[in-house]
């Protein structure tokens with residue numbers, strides 16, 4: 001069936017990724033934005049922070065990175081050098097992804113790229129690009145949420 | 160030993176499960192309750208949400224689903240169609256579970272099912288069912304916490 | 319009525335308290351436990367931490383202190399000297415409290431103080447003291463939750 | 478100016494509300510949903526939960542209620558009887574609200590009420606009612622997010 | 637005494653501020669960064685986000701703004717037009733602030749402004765400016781945490 | 796290269812660990828501190844708590860334990876007997892760790908052990924031990940953060 005073919009496509013051996021995580025209890029929160037930027041710069045696919053509680057009433061942060069296995073060394077190096085963490089753990093994950101293509105729709109104030117995602121040949125999400133909408137909001141003075149709504153409305157008429 | 164037998168029981172090959180996760184930064188929080196209901200309806204064993212922080216100061220949500228491997232296709236379909244996420248990751252987990260049986264205890268306002276859990280032949284938890292207690296609280300006007308305490312007290316006298 | 323008398327009792331002018339708060343984005347989480355101890359030591363009635371998100375993707379912490387107005391100077395001094403915060407805000411709050419008295423119940427492994435709270439002459443909560451239960455759990459090897467359940471069961475039979 | 482008139486409208490003396498809060502560290506999380514329902518039933522305007530950290534490594538919950546002052550007694554009674562909290566604090570807040578009116582738009586699968594909010598005579602938000610959209614999603618099998626998007630698109634064409 | 641004078645300085649009538657808050661359960665998290673920028677641009681002194689749980693299993697966000705009272709209209713306008721919130725609440729807070737002055741210390745890679753804060757005539761915090769340290773880290777390739785440590789070490793030798 | 800040798804050192808077969816997790820929605824938060832202590836006592840390498848949201852508006856807690864595989868039975872036993880959880884899941888993780896050695900630096904009020912961590916032969920973190928600094932802060936009355944800063948400054952001059 002289409003479903004089982006799809007599952008095969010999604011999980012070939014070479015589409016394995018790693019989640020790399022460190023629990024950090026002794027670092028100023030000020031520098032996480034910089035660390036996230038550096039991790040994206042070496043190829044991290046996603047970086048996120050989770051508030052956690054560690055021993056001795058510490059409101060700590062779990063730093064998580066999703067990356068391809070060939071990024072592990074670079075991610076390790078950044079975490080050990082830029083954070084106060086002296087160790088991290090990692091485990092493999094598979095991924096299931098929708099297919100994506102882009103269209104461009106024109107609004108009176110400029111163009112917006114729109115990501116059209118499909119699963120098993122059926123559109124499953126329509127998402128105007130955040131940065132394009134933000135630029136129009138800043139230029140036009142319109143609320144950003146309205147720019148997003150107008151772009152979505154336009155894209156829904158097209159696709 | 161009992162312990163090692165127990166461990167064998169808990170982790171046979173066919174008791175592997177999946178944790179399926181998506182980081183979601185562009186969806187209205189309004190609809191997570193509905194999505195959780197839909198995921199439970201297709202057989203998810205547990206569904207939970209974690210507040211996370213993603214790039215660009217986004218207070219995002221990690222959606223996590225625990226499910227048997229044969230649920231993966233249905234869970235994938237719901238996540239891709241019902242959320243704004245266009246991808247998810249998943250990894251296998253083993254489970255260790257206590258043995259469970261149920262007794263019914265009678266309170267003046269109605270019956271309450273009580274879950275008695277055991278580990279290595281020894282009771283490890285006694286838990287009155289939430290929905291039974293809630294119904295009695297609503298009917299009787301008693302505080303729900305008191306209904307739970309009375310049911311627990313009764314069950315502890317019995318088991 | 320009893321209700322309106324009760325409300326008068328609860329909110330006389332001299333029962334006003336302060337909530338004192340600081341958003342902290344540049345301090346190691348390691349030392350919050352110590353800071354909490356110091357705040358309790360100068361008379362804080364409660365101290366709690368809330369995970370928040372500040373500008374530039376900072377997973378910061380809001381430190382909150384509930385204290386009587388005559389504690390404000392001491393709390394201010396501790397926050398400014400022990401944390402990296404250089405400012406705090408505060409606002410007055412009223413409090414509504416249940417009446418409390420204590421009983422002592424005997425378990426086979428030792429005594430447990432139990433706090434009986436009442437509102438408008440009616441018992442509203444029965445709570446075995448955590449530290450008493452913890453000591454029995456440590457001494458007896460019983461699970462702490464079971465000690466709490468046994469103490470609660472015993473107290474419910476008495477009051 | 479319109480602005481200052483508006484501010485007067487928003488903050489007359491009789492539009493003061495209370496935020497009533499309790500830090501709860503010794504209650505099963507199971508029953509918060511029930512407690513929220515009970516608080517809304519006596520007139521609470523909003524109820525929300527915040528994860529906090531209290532002394533001794535306790536991952537506690539702050540329960541917050543927004544209510545009119547004449548609800549204080551009922552809210553106090555529910556918190557003291559239904560939760561394990563034996564005290565709460567409260568403080569007055571003013572509110573600034575947009576004006577709201579409702580329209581109904583027709584989708585092929587049913588009607589959806591849409592809340593049109595305005596500030597200073599200008600539309601500031603267009604929000605299809607969640608429950609109406611949910612019912613259509615359940616009946617039609619369409620994703621809830623798509624029902625919301627279609628309802629929003631329709632409403633934007635009208636207002 | 638110095639203390640009481642200090643308290644008078646800190647809380648004159650014209651140093652009252654407002655905390656303005658909205659619970660938001662139906663907005664894409666994507667745009668909070670933009671909203672925070674806009675709020676700072678009209679004079680907000682601080683903006684922060686707190687993960688909260690609202691009815692119907694919604695992982696919502698509380699938006700909080702600290703601002704002078706004369707900013708209320710502008711903050712109200714931004715919240716109502718840029719977020720999906722249709723109402724907010726606010727309450728007055730006083731502030732206690734340390735005195736602040738700045739020194740500049742020279743590192744081999746550039747200058748760093750350092751904020752020296754004092755309370756009652758005694759230094760209570762020494763904080764190298766984040767942006768200055770970040771620029772040096774980017775230019776030199778040194779870890780940002782090391783730049784901060786070197787700047788702090790240098791400043792401690794001077795003041 | 797040094798890098799690949801290092802990676803081999805870090806991930807030999809016998810350096811695999813487990814993350815063991817339970818979602819807990821029906822336990823008093825009061826006892827997590829005790830449970831964490833018990834888990835560390837049987838050899839857990841790290842224990843942390845994450846605020847999560849489960850079905851029916853439950854502000855629950857995810858308990859996570861990092862442990863060597865030979866600790867699994869003891870960790871399982873503690874979780875099943877001390878918490879209300881009746882099941883847990885676990886998955887293997889690898890670890891990448893910096894090399895660590897300790898130096899002792901003398902402050903006027905006492906000695907402080909300092910952990911010097913290195914990655915690929917290069918120092919990547921310098922961290923005064925929390926408990927040593929806390930003792931000096933308590934004895935001397937100096938702010939803990941200042942003791943940490945002085946110890947760090949001293950250690951940076953040495954290594």
Ligand code: NI
Pocket residue numbers: 025026
């Ligand atoms: Ni550490």
Ligand code: NI
Pocket residue numbers: 130185
């Ligand atoms: Ni995006």
Ligand code: NI
Pocket residue numbers: 184185
């Ligand atoms: Ni996205």
Ligand code: NI
Pocket residue numbers: 289821
């Ligand atoms: Ni249950």
Ligand code: NI
Pocket residue numbers: 343344
């Ligand atoms: Ni700061």
Ligand code: NI
Pocket residue numbers: 448503
């Ligand atoms: Ni207590």
Ligand code: NI
Pocket residue numbers: 502503
């Ligand atoms: Ni308590």
Ligand code: NI
Pocket residue numbers: 607662
């Ligand atoms: Ni709504």
Ligand code: NI
Pocket residue numbers: 661662
């Ligand atoms: Ni709403």
Ligand code: NI
Pocket residue numbers: 344766
């Ligand atoms: Ni700063």
Ligand code: NI
Pocket residue numbers: 820821
């Ligand atoms: Ni359960």
Ligand code: NI
Pocket residue numbers: 026925
């Ligand atoms: Ni440490």
